[in-house]
Amino acid sequence: MIFVTGGAGYIGSHTCVELLNAGHQVTVFDNFSNSQPEALRRIERITGKQLQVIEGDIRNPAELKTALQTSGAQAVIHFAGLKAVGESEQQPLRYYENNVQGTLTLLQAMQSCAVKTIVFSSSATVYGIPQFLPYTEAHPLSATNTYGQTKLTVERMLQDLYRSDATWRIGILRYFNPVGAHASGLIGEDPQGLPNNLMPFVAQVAVGRREFLNVWGNDYDTPDGTGVRDYIHVVDLALGHLAALNRLQAQPQCMTVNLGTGIGYSVLDMVRAFEQACGKPIAFQFSPRRAGDIASYCADPKLAAEHTWRWQSQNPQGYSISH
Ligand code: NAD
Numbered sequence: 001m002i003f004v005t006g007g008a009g010y011i012g013s014h015t016c017v018e019l020l021n022a023g024h025q026v027t028v029f030d031n032f033s034n035s036q037p038e039a040l041r042r043i044e045r046i047t048g049k050q051l052q053v054i055e056g057d058i059r060n061p062a063e064l065k066t067a068l069q070t071s072g073a074q075a076v077i078h079f080a081g082l083k084a085v086g087e088s089e090q091q092p093l094r095y096y097e098n099n100v101q102g103t104l105t106l107l108q109a110m111q112s113c114a115v116k117t118i119v120f121s122s123s124a125t126v127y128g129i130p131q132f133l134p135y136t137e138a139h140p141l142s143a144t145n146t147y148g149q150t151k152l153t154v155e156r157m158l159q160d161l162y163r164s165d166a167t168w169r170i171g172i173l174r175y176f177n178p179v180g181a182h183a184s185g186l187i188g189e190d191p192q193g194l195p196n197n198l199m200p201f202v203a204q205v206a207v208g209r210r211e212f213l214n215v216w217g218n219d220y221d222t223p224d225g226t227g228v229r230d231y232i233h234v235v236d237l238a239l240g241h242l243a244a245l246n247r248l249q250a251q252p253q254c255m256t257v258n259l260g261t262g263i264g265y266s267v268l269d270m271v272r273a274f275e276q277a278c279g280k281p282i283a284f285q286f287s288p289r290r291a292g293d294i295a296s297y298c299a300d301p302k303l304a305a306e307h308t309w310r311w312q313s314q315n316p317q318g319y320s321i322s323h
């Protein structure tokens with residue numbers, strides 16, 4: 001049984017689909033602060049399988065402990081948290097409470113229930129200002145905002161925990177920019193209010209919910225002057241979690257892995273690609289740079305590729321043939 005905190009959210013819902021398709025049993029633990037229970041019904045429709053759903057908050061130790069015990073959790077994938085950079089600057093304590101205290105409470109509950117496998121959603125934001133590119137996992141870490149600081153703090157907490165008890169199995173996944181939605185069209189990103197991120201904003205312009213996109217900065221030192229990022233399809237990202245679970249099953253460890261493609265695309269590349277996909281023009285205007293933005297970055301995805309290759313080459317038929 002895989003216990004998925006934040007499983008009703010954007011990345012969590014896509015991961016639940018892939019977990020169920022791979023034959024895992026799944027319990028979603030979510031407080032629905034940034035998602036709808038409808039997403040869970042859609043997951044069941046896509047997969048034809050059932051999920052266990054527990055409404056609860058990761059800041060509540062009693063709720064967590066009961067949920068871990070009654071669900072029979074063997075491993076946790078931990079998505080639950082707050083993710084808006086701008087909001088984190090205005091409400092730092094709320095971010096520390098949800099992301100840091102929430103994760104601390106989760107780890108304590110896991111320890112007391114002897115569940116010692118966790119995959120954690122970290123972010124490329126922990127690399128801060130690039131000292132070299134592409135970012136390898138060994139790039140120095142620094143946070144330039146409160147959200148990034150909460151991710152960095154949790155990463156350190158997980159590493160300290162593993163140092164104290166090497167029977168833990170910990171996967172820290174540093175996501176680059178997740179985009180896209182499930183091919184069924186039944187689940188996707190549904191941000192509340194004004195979207196902070198590029199692609200949900202573009203999508204809302206395309207359907208007429210917003211008049212135009214502000215392209216923040218066209219004077220960067222990039223091929224077309226707009227910001228360049230490493231966009232990874234959300235289903236590929238979801239599959240990265242299954243690969244991480246497989247690898248953790250092989251042996252206890254604390255591993256940190258980039259999940260990106262290694263290829264950078266500009267804002268205008270993304271707008272053009274979306275125009276082609278939807279067959280409509282996307283209105284935009286150039287606006288001043290967004291505070292705190294970096295011109296360009298992408299992942300060095302070699303480690304994730306090596307892990308996948310090592311697993312697949314050693315287990316060509318997956319778990320079905322033992323050796
Ligand atoms: P999301 O907001 O769609 O999903 C998060 C889910 O967690 C939501 O369903 C929300 O209701 C739930 N949640 C929030 N606080 C909770 C709490 N205290 N208790 C229980 N449930 C709670 O976000 P997402 O885009 O799916 O991101 C998932 C994780 O990945 C987050 O930790 C985020 O920081 C991280 N991440 C996201 C991105 C991105 O661009 N989307 C990039 C890097 C890392």
Ligand code: UDP
Pocket residue numbers: 177196197198199201213214215216217226227228229267290293
């Ligand atoms: N961006 C933009 N307009 C928007 C939102 C984002 O031009 O409404 C740009 C932003 O400046 C960056 C890229 O799109 O260059 C990706 O931004 P997003 O917020 O999606 O991801 P992040 O900056 O966190 O990597």
